[in-house]
Amino acid sequence: MVSIEDYGQFETAWCPGCGNHSILEALKRGLVDSGLEPYQILLVSGIGQAAKTVHYLKANVFNGLHGRAVPVASGAKLANQDLKVIVASGDGCNYGEGGNHFLAALRRNIDLTMIVHNNQVYGLTKGQASPTTQEGFVTKAQPEGVASLPFNPIAVAVAMQASFVARGFSGMIDHLAGLIKEALAHEGFALIDVLQPCVSFNKVNTFAWYKQRCYKLPEEYDPTDWQAAMQRAMEWGDRIPLGIIYRNQRPTFESRHSVLKQGPLVRGKTDLKKLEKIMDKFS
Amino acid sequence: MESKEINLLIGGEAGQGLVTIGELLAKSLVRSGYFIVVTQSYHSRIRGGHNTYAIRASGKKIVAPREAVDLLVALNPETVALHKSEISAGGLTIVDTAFKTTSDKCLQVPYLELGEKQFSNVVALGVVSFLLGLELEMVGKALDDAFGKKAPEIAEKNMQILQESYRWCSHQGVNFSKLAPASDIRRRLLMNGNEAIAMGALSAGVKFCSFYPMTPATSIALNLAAQASTMGLVVEQAEDEIAAINMAIGASFAGAPSIVPTSGGGFALMTEGVSLAGMSETPLVIVVAQRPGPATGLPTRTEQADLELVLHSGHGEFPRAIFSPGTVEECFWLTRKAFEVAAKSQGPVFILTDQFLADSARAIEPFDLEGLETVRVGIVEDSADLPYFRYPIYESGISPRLLPGMGKHLVVAGGDEHPIDGHLTEDLSVRKFMVEKRLRKEEEIVAEVVPPEIQGDEKPDLLLVTWGTTKGAILEAAAKLRNDSTRVGTLHFSQVWPLVPQQFLEVLQDAGEVVCVEGNAFGQLARLIRRETGFNFHRRVLRYDGLPITPEYILRALERS
Structure with missing residues (x-):
């Protein structure tokens, strides 16, 4: 039986009080509760404070370029679908630099779990606006306040009928661990947008700010009801819903692919007799 | 009278079916035992414009395109105007009677009498087949192989029009020397550069290909996609080139030998990924099929101007290998080699080709797959x-x-x-x-490293040096010059990085005049060799008008100065 100790303890480079500590804790718990051992998973990240998460627990790891975690994770999953592949990176990495990959991942529905640490600000580069920063937020890079509308990842994912769309909060570790377990069990692309405070650079969306607003979706809420999900997805401000906002049973990319249906590519052999026949067609 | 070789050029608008005619003729010629070199030139559009499909055919091995046209098949009047200056002595132009072209070197074909408008390419096929001296049955079989399975009634009609057009031409008493029968008839394959790269990758055990469509690289991915279910690989069209290279890095990291085909602009987007492959030590094969830049440049033409881009792509310092195949056969073998070197060195390896070779179909000996190994990743x-x-x-x-x-x-x-x-x-x-x-x-x-190929006279008076797809042009130019009692040698780099001076510097130093021949304006190989060895080329023959370098182009350039 796998235990949380199997995932190790590492010294981190994060500020005390950063939401990343709690997300890391919830991730480990979600993995243990899923009965997954470190060698069975692959963690993929990009660049940012959140992207360092993958270095703070035992697992297979690929820490790539800023914004490009999703393509790397997609390629790795297609090569070896026996791996549980998890993307862990921030709002800037996944929604900004990697925005096009996020949209494509929603459409492709490869069986990945994408955990977005969303603190609505850039931490690693010291406090510039992120795609989810709220309007009017003043930074050294946006001295007159952010003029752009914040990106709503939940609404975009629901609108695209992504197969699993959830929101968590770093201040509710048990709840978040439960979401991660559900996402890992889900077959298909699973987004968990995790709200978290940035103690150094976001003095507006603080722990207390989120704590006051976040509420768990009621028991009777039906995440398969797309219209209801769209309504919840647009809810932001005084009240912010947490939980599985939308899910469906769309077939995964892998399940539709004639080659992948037969097993992982990485275990596939090359039959040169077949190639001989293919080449005959050129004569 | 029979010709040792014929250079045929079909010209017309996109959508007139000229590639279909060209491919069927190419197939028939190869099956009849001829060697061919195909050169395709097209506008960046699906309909209209002016496109050409040229086939140089000979009973002897040929390796380069030729400029002078023996048989011009004009599918529209514009083709006559654009190419009449290229017609050789004894050459012939085939036109539609409807063009009302007046010239005694024209064969007026009553297209609409021989077949309805939608079959006019079959009429052209029948007429040209007769003039080349191809057997009707051979062309009929090629036509049937290509379209026989589609709709039986159309296939039947195709065949009927082909026969009628062939016979019609046989009764015209046209004064045109057909091809002398091929002497070395054996089974050969008709394959272009991109097809050979795809086949080479499959033979090496490729399991993953991610790409974003871009001329002239796209057909590599399409050829792989066509065989994906048979050979057990995944070919995925990515959302952009950045995704394509990062997906391939992820797939390769997890153990699937991976290839990424692209062209200049798309490759420019990938360069951060190249650096990631270098740093993370992930094997990766990247094909850069060159076309003229900068920016969008001439999207459907050819150039060899991305050597410096590929050599310096990716920030920071890490090793790499760059192959530059000069023939269809080299496309196959060097792609295999690229996978081996990528696996062994655990990093990015490049194949630099271009539109000319990508689209240039040739007659090649079938590859012997016996005993070939696939890469272990x-x-x-x-x-x-x-x-x-x-x-x-x-x-x-x-x-x-x-x-x-x-x-x-x-x-x-x-x-x-x-x-x-x-x-x-x-x-x-x-x-x-x-x-x-x-x-x-x-x-x-x-x-x-694959050493550069040294051919011709030792310690020559004139040494022609090139890389990549210009190989055939320097070989044939050298052969022509040698006839004029000059000692001529050639040096072709099918791998342009790393350079190993012991393999070639002495050859350069021992030659009289050393000329670098390249399809770019900087003389990029010449600059690279000077940087690495201090050797200064005496002359450069460069071309950057979007067309491939021909033997005639080299001869003209050498005469000029």
Whole structure:
């Protein structure tokens, strides 16, 4: 039986009080509760404070370029679908630099779990606006306040009928661990947008700010009801819903692919007799 | 009278079916035992414009295109106007009677009498087949192979019109010398450069291809996609080139030998990924099918101007290999080699080709697959000693590579500087060791370098040097010059990086006049050789008008100065 100790303890480079500590804790718990051992998973990240998460627990790891975690994770999953592949990176990495990959991942529905640490600000580069920063937020890079509308990842994912769309909060570790377990069990692309405070650079969306607003979706809420999900997805401000906002049973990319249906590519052999026949067609 | 060779050019608008005519003729010629060199030139549009499909055919081995046209098949009046100056002595133009062209070197074909408008390309096929001296049955079989399965009534009609047009032409008493029968008839394949790259990749055991469509690279991915279910690989059209290269890096990290085909602009987007492959030590084969830049340039034409881009692509320092095939056969073998070198050196390896070779179909001997090995990526091992570290330092610089999920070991890799365990480090002494470890891998690449091919006279008066797809042009130009009692040699680089001066510097120094022939304006290979060896080329023959370098082009350039 796998235990949380199997995932190790590492010294981190994060500020005390950063939401990343709690997300890391919830991730480990979600993995243990899923009965997954470190060698069975692959963690993929990009660049940012959140992207360092993958270095703070035992697992297979690929820490790539800023914004490009999703393509790397997609390629790795297609090569070896026996791996549980998890993307862990921030709002800037996944929604900004990697925005096009996020949209494509929603459409492709490869069986990945994408955990977005969303603190609505850039931490690693010291406090510039992120795609989810709220309007009017003043930074050294946006001295007159952010003029752009914040990106709503939940609404975009629901609108695209992504197969699993959830929101968590770093201040509710048990709840978040439960979401991660559900996402890992889900077959298909699973987004968990995790709200978290940035103690150094976001003095507006603080722990207390989120704590006051976040509420768990009621028991009777039906995440398969797309219209209801769209309504919840647009809810932001005084009240912010947490939980599985939308899910469906769309077939995964892998399940539709004639080659992948037969097993992982990485275990596939090359039959040169077949190639001989293919080449005959050129004569 | 019979001709030793014929250069045929079909011209018309996109959508007139000229490629279909060209491909059926090419197939029939190859099956009849002829050697061919196809040159395609087209506008960046699906309908209209002016496109050409040229076939140079000969009973003897030929390796380059030729400019003078013996048989011009004009599917529209514009083609006559654009190409009449290229017609050789004894050449003939085939026109539609409806064009009302007046010239005694024209064969007026009553297209609409021989077949309805939608069959006019079959009429042209029948007429040209007769003039070339092809057997009707041979062309009929090629037509049937291509369209026989589609709709039986159309296939039947095709065949009828082909026969009528062929016979019609046979009764015209046209004064045109058909091809002398081929002497060395044997089974050959009709294949272009991009098809050979795809076949080479399949033979090497490629399992993953991600790409974003871009001329002239797209057909590599399409050829792989057509065989994906048979050969067991995944070909995925990515959302952009950045995704394409990062997907391939992910797939390769997890153990699938991966290829990424693209062209200049798309490759420019990929360069951060190239650097990631270098840092994370992930094997990756990248094909850059060149076309003229900068920016969008001439999207459907040819050029050899991305050598410097590929050589310097990706920030930071890491080893790489760059292959530059000169023939369809080299496309196949060097793609295999690229996979081997990528797996061995654990990093990015490039194949530089271009639109000319990508689209240039040739008659080639079938590849012997007997005993060929597929690449082994990573050591698939269930019982590695734990803990496993991805980047331990050895003399060769190469660290044994295990695959994630294929055992209880953990594989940690990435783009940040790392100690042997693959996690982040800011320890600057580790940094120094790791830079040196990565760079030492170049020695492994150097040990595998394909030496440049030296041909012709030893210690020649004139040495023609080139790389990549211009190979055939220097070989044929050299042969022509040699007839004029000059000692002529050639040197062709099918691998342009790393350069190993011991393999060629003496040859350069021993020659009288050394000329670098390249399809770009800078003379990029000449500059690179000077940088690496100090050798200064005496002359450069450069071309950058979007067309491939021909033997005639070289001869003209040499005469001029």
